[in-house]
Amino acid sequence: MQAAHLQPDSRALRLAGEWTLAQANQLATEIERLRPVDSALPFDASGLTRLDTAGAVLLLRLLKACGREGVLDSVSGLRSADTALLQLLIERGAGPATPIPRPHGFTALLARMGAALESFWINARQLVGFIGLTLLTLSKVLTGKRRLRLTATVFHMEQSGLDAVPIVALLSFLVGAVVAFLGATVLRDFGASIFTVELVAYSFLREFGVLLTAILLAGRSGSAFTAQIGSMKSREELDAIRALGLDVIELLVLPRLLALLLMLPLLAFIGMISGLVGGALVGAAALDISTGMFISRLYEMTEIRHFWVGMIKAPIFAFVIAVVGCLEGMKVAGSAESVGRHTTSAVVQSIFLVIVLDALFAIFFMELGV
Template identity: 55%
Template sequence: MEGAALVISGDWTLRHYGSLNQLIRGLHGKSPSNPTLDLDCLGHIDTAGASLIAKLAGSTALVQALDSADLAEEQKALLDAVAAAVPEGQFQPPKINPVAGFLADVGQKVTSISRLTWQLSGFIGETLATLFYILPRPGRWRFTPFVAAVHDTGLNALPIVALLTFLVGAVVAFLGATVLEDFGATIYTVNLVAFSFLREFGVLLAAILLAGRTASSFTAQIGAMKVNEELDAIRTLGLNPVELLVVPRVLAMMLSLPVLTFIGMISGMVGGAVVCALVLDIPPSQFMAIVERDIALKHFLVGIGKAPVFAFLIAVIGCLEGFKVAGSAQSVGEHTTSSVVQSIFMVILLDSVAALFFMEMGW
C-alpha cells in the first residue's frame, strides 16, 4: 500500500488464504477509501484469492484496475467474474459482541467436555463388557501382555514412587513440626504424617505419577499402532483390539497401583520418621508406637480402596486417547498430552469427591 494505491503481489491462492485473510484484517481502517489497484506484480490466483482482493478494494476498483493491468487473459476473466459476483464495498471484519463471544467460547468448552465425557463413558462400558465376557473363559486370557504391562507399570515405577513419597513425607514432617512447635505439640507430627499418607498422599502421589508415566505410554503405544495401521490389521484378523490391547493394560494397572500405593504409604511414613528422629528427637520405636495407638485401620483401608478405581480410570483414559489418534505424529503428541491432563484431572476430582463422602460418612 503506497499512498492511495494498493499494490497486490505474490500468489493469492487457497493455500495462502488463511495468512492473506489475517493480513487483510490487519489492514482494516488503514487502507484508503477509494484505492487504486496495482495488479502488475500479481502471481498465481484462484477464486479464493480473487474474492479477497474484491472484498479488500471493492468490486468497482477491481474492475477499473483490470483495464490497465498487465495480466494474462484467464486471470482477468477470473477477476472480472469474481468482481461481478462479490457485492460492492470494501472488506469489513464482522463486529463481534464481546459478551456473545465469551458465551460462545464457554459453550464450545462445555460441548467439548460433554463430548469427552460421553466418549469416556462409552469406552468404559465397552471395556467392562469385554472384561466380563473373557473372565469366565480362561482360554481367552492373555497372560504375556498382562505380565509385561505389570512389569512396565509396577516394577519399573516402584523406585520413583518410593523416592518421591519419601521426600514428600519428610517435607510434611518439617512443615508439621514448624507449625505445631508454636503450640508445644510437636509430638502430633507423627499423627499428621501417618494420617495424611494413609488416607491421601500415598494413593494420590502414586496415581499422579502413573498418570504422567503410564497413561502417556499407553496412548503413545496404541497411537503408534494406529498410525502404522496395525489396529486395522488386528480387526482384519477378526480380533478385538479392546480385548487384545486394553484389558491386559487395565488389569495390570489395577494390580500395580494398589501395590505402589502401599509402597508410597510406607515410604512417606519412613520419610516422616527420619525427620522426627533427626529433628524432633522422636525415635522410630516411639513413632511406630504412636501410629499403632492413634491411627485406626480404617484410614489405611480408605486410602488403599481408592487405588483400583484410580488405576482403572487412568488406564482407560490412556487407551482411549490412543484409539483417538488421527494418523500423524502430531496427533500422537496431542493425544498423549491430553491423556496425561485428563488422567490427573480425573484423579484429583474423584479424590476430592471421595474425601467429602468419607468425611460425611465419618470414616
C-alpha cells in the same frame, strides 16, 4: 534480487522488480499509499521480473483497490505464466481475506458455555460407554470366552509399574519430609511435636500415598497409553487389527488395564512407606524423635483401618486412569497434533477424576466414621 516497485507516472502505473514474499511488506505499504489519481492510470507490468503467489495476491489487492477486481485485461505486459497464476488465484478465490468478526459480549459467552457443556456431555457419554464395553470384555476374559494376553500384561506391568518405582518413592519421601516439617512447625508451639508421627501416618496412609501415586501414573502411564494407542490409530493399525478379526479392547485395552490394576496398589504401598520414612528421618534429624520412638508410636497409635482406607482407593484410581488413557487414544484423528491434544486431555481428565473421586471417598468414609 531486484527491489519491487510500484511507480505511478503521467501515463501508467508501472509494476517493476520482483513481486515476491520477501518484498511483500514494502509492496503492501505502497499499495496502501496509492492515491485516487494514480489508481485511475492503466497498469504496465512489463518491468515485472518475478511474481510468486504472495506477489500475485498483492497484485489482486491492488486491482481491487483501483476498482478493477478480477480484471486482468487492465494490466498490460504480463507474462503468460504470471497471467495463469493470477487467473488460478481468481478462480480459487484467493483474494485478500475478509476478517471474520468474532462474536463478543454476553451472547458469545453463553454460546461458549453451551459448547463446553455439550462437549462435556458427549465426553461423559463416551466414557461411560467405553467403561461398559471394557467391563463386558473383561467379564468374557474372566469366564474364558476371551483370551488373556498374559505377555502383554506383564510387559505393561513392568513399563507402568516397576519403572515407576523410583519416581514414586522419591516424590513420596520428599513430600513426607515436607509434611513432617510443616506439622512440626505448628505443633512445636503447643509442645506437641510428638504428634507429627500421627500427622505423617494418617496423611500418607489415608490420602497422600495413593493420591500422589495415582497422579504420577496419570501423567506417566495414562499419557503413555494414549500416545501408544493414538499412534497406532494414526497409522491405521487399529483398522488392521479389526480386519484380522481381533478385538481391540481385548488386545490393547485389557492388558494395560490389568497391569495398572495390579501395579498401582503396589506402588501406593511403596509410596506410603516412603512417606513414612521421610517423616521418620525428619523426626530424627530435627524433632528429637528417634527412629525407634517413631516406629513405636506409629504401631501404638495408628490403626490398620487407615491403611485399608488408602488401599481401597487404589484399584478405582487405576481403573479410571487406564480407561481414560485408552479412550483418548481411540479418539485420535490421525495426525501428530491430534495425538498431542488427546494425550494432554487424557492427563487432565485422569487427574481431575482421581481428585474428585478422592474427595468423594473422603466424604464417604467421614460419614461412616472410618
